[in-house]
Amino acid sequence: MLGPGVVCDHLVVEFLLVSLVLALPSYTSPGGQPQIRAAMTSKDMLYHAQKQVGKWFYDACIPFNAANSFQFQAMTDAIASIGPGFKMPSYHQLRGKILQDIVKEVSEHCDELKLCWKETGCSIMSDGWTDTRSRTLVNFLVYCPKGTMFLKSLDLSDVPKTAEILFNVFDNVVQEVGPANIVQFITDNAANYRAVGDLLFQKYRTFYWSPCTTHCVNLMLQDLNEMHDMKSAIDQCQEVTKFIYNHAYVLSLMRKFTKGVELIRPAQTRFATNVLTVQSVVKQRTPLRQMFASEEWAAYPHAHKRNASLVVDIIFNNLFWESCVKLLKVCVPLVKVLRLADSEDRPSIGYLYEAMDKAKEAIRDNLKEKKKLYMSIWKIIDKRWTGQLHQPLHAVAYYLNPAIRFSPTFKDREVMHGLLDCINVLVEDSTEQDAVHNELDLYDSCFRNMGLPAAVRAKTTMRPDLWWNRYEFDCPNLARFAVKVLSQTCSASGCERNWSVFQHIHNKKRNRLEHKRLNDLVFVRYNMRLKQRELEKSLARKHTSQFDPINLENFDDLEPWIEEEPATIFDDEDLECFNLEVEATEGFVDEGESATAGAGAEYVGEDLPILDDEEEEEDEDEDDEDYE
Template identity: 40%
Template structure:
């Protein structure tokens, strides 16, 4: 029974035996005759005792226990040492790797990225650098985690670590209050999903995602979901619930406010502004130009040869193709086309194009007609003047790093002022635009929280005497006091403390507080390292940790102690986000949704310049007067070229032609977009120089710059 070499070496066989030679798992104890299933190892555990999966043998002598325990400990130590040693087959390779230089080490690391399809942005993470440093400090005997270890035990540890981090995050909810962010969307499998996150100034935390396919349009069920989430986060911590302004959310928000009298439901400001842009895009002349621009980009990107030709002319710069989910991507399309205006004109009038096989196609001829059409470019400039300020507001409210509640009210006013200046105060040029803005602002976007945030922002309150006497703003603050402060006693204390803030008494009036009321955002860039080239991106983690932003909640924390109740309310209001789109952006990464984030890393906070009054427009000239060649003494202009090819004047169409064109539109990939008479004066529309950063125009965020297209 014990003739083989392994049994002779293992002392366990001296005190156990096999009752059945054919069954080597059933081992019988010599002392108590107990049969253990699991081989000799389990039998030794039975005799030594104190093992979780075995009962202790009460008849085993102590010296046997000691002998077996010592043997088992030695075997365990040998196994651990063996596991740390490399396989003999890998010794040569390991020695070779240990002797490699820096370049070869980088090759091994980069090869892992390439073969495993790891995004190179992972190298920017601090966690990647920490992992490399941990391996270096451990030494050459580092054993990589196995597939199973990564999937189960290590993952469980990481979940516990993450929960620990989130517990600290939850403490901020009590201090600052928080916003519940809700965003519903449809996945590629046609499931309607709702993602819920909780936002506060420190960070945004994912809570859960639910499949709402069966009740997305039902306001009662939507209300139940929101109400349950408020209960989970705790009503005392929640200041507002932010969602899009679909009809189901509007009604659910009203039900929620009725049941929860100390919080607000707020429509997503980014969604509202996007709807404003969409309404503006429905103006006939703008709609036609946008459609022409989309046809232009579509034609280029649907023909590989044309695309390659364009890239040669634009020096590998791309045009933005409009997205399907958010309308502001159409603005980005228009902007990118305008930036390449000269190169597109040069390409479609070049000898290379004329000789190409595409130039003879009917669709291509319509594209060339569009490129040479003066009113096309004039309307593009009109669109940029109208939409540019609104896109800036959109970027402000869509910024997760800096709460926008204290800025949105002023931002909307500044955007309208910028539009007025862009058209030299000619009301006829923008009155229809303001009507669209005001309708959305009044019925959807303008909320008491926005007004209260404006009054409590020292950056504006102490520099504008009209704020304190403005009925709309004051009423918004009072509404917030009554709703967000649960007890009448605290409400009364806030009303007593409010004049101290308004009169700048106490700590509000000291020189330190006065100097820090207003900190200009452009100063932040002094803290950034220089770029090696203009196309480089800044590391977002560097920006967050090394850049100083004026934080109005910190201002209240530093100087609001003389009004403690008002201080707490101000911090809770000014810490709020205005958008639920951070939720959307996080999940669009995984679902590959057609969403373009307009905030690029190296101009991520330039939306603040709208709040600094830096928007202006210089006098412009008509596109027809632009010279084809800058050094042309004969004065050949693009207007002359347009008239020469027959696109200088709009074509007149019969009703029959219009009807025929409409009926054939579904079967034609490139419908013929006819030119219409301008509904506004074009003589002062087209001039790139009217948008330079020095003149505080659209160029100031790189919108029309030839050197900056990071957000394209």
């Protein structure tokens, strides 16, 4: 059994599992057939072994889902292969040599991932965060179609965040990744980051700075939700949810009438959750009205107090429901764009232009094509799109995506200007630039292989970058250029997801971790699962008849925004119908989805420590040793 100094944390369990696997092979896969020796063991002995595992879980306060770790069974096999008397690694071994060795092993796998950067290009993503000790940390991740790799984290607490200083920091990262491998550097839209992007472009002129799409769309939603009627709807929905969840009797009564379905509560970190809150309240409109008109509510001693009467008035106010419906008609199409940009399963840059067009068209159709209503909405969207989000790289990806280029909805617009600019920036050799220009006509005319029936069908059933890889024979130079562009993401939201790993490691129980060790823990935790995700994707492909492209339909399931799961990719064929049909008597998520989403929504916004109801007797002493 581990000594009393062992860190009681789910992450330490994973390091322990991996460290044991380094030396010994795994003999039994989770869920696989037991070996003869194990099968012949008595049930009492097997159960005794399982209880010992359980006792350690309970004593160390390890969450149950740690048993789902990819390394859990491998650790058990490694221990069993040695036999009784195996001495578990100590506290100091786990935080020292073992951690360093695992960092080296994970780095070797990351080196294999880096090999694809030369072929597909990559996107550097950066975002900042302030930890519990008020240190300013900046994450750097690198995206390519094979996965998002955590590169490193830097502590910039002791330097001013001016463009000149940040430029030196970011320039070192560019040199580490390799300027020739980079297609774009993605950050948020802060003025200093934008200035750094301009300085990087002036120095290299071989890649772009791009604003984070999810950040820009969030700002669009924020601007829209500041409109008077929408702000009023959000404020009233918040009043309803706050009242219900702050009164135990009312909360129990609501669960009875909604049959266990929770109301989604707004989170502090993602502005789109305001839309989800409204959506959930609209879905439960009938149960909420029945609850506040019931005898159980009448029997509630505080039913006639001012705040209770205010909520009742909101629930029975038809103007409130009309404003909620209008908000959803306007905002849900943009939430679909947000989900598209937030996905890491497929490169999404080739669909952003079309997605924004479809979102605007959906808003127009939802408002019954009344210019007086939708033009003011369009102006707000266009202000952010033109001023921040519109980039040459997005225009080129729109043109090079065969599913869109040869669709009836394709619009030439300013695409050619962005295309010429991108060829000049991303293709350094002048001879190759000329070859790319010459091959554009072959692409436009679907010359030879690109015009085959199979190639035409594959335009809407394959990822755009994979389509170019398969049908590149007649346009090899243009194909290399297209693969680099279409293999990129358009959002830095992977950085935000990585902050949850930081918060899990660097919480109030472990707030004295020095930055070097914190960086190594996150590096191992994040990148250790890259290979696992690759295996899961390959298994998923075996059960799928074809690669499914990102589609601009059926984004109505918004549950991943609540439970932080990867956004799904959809497999319908055409790129129309960004419409949202909204009726006053119907909701927008079916009941099963609402139940799942609401269950996790109450605590969105912050990764809570594993132990939040009692204090440990001893704190870790993480800052008394140098970590080399």
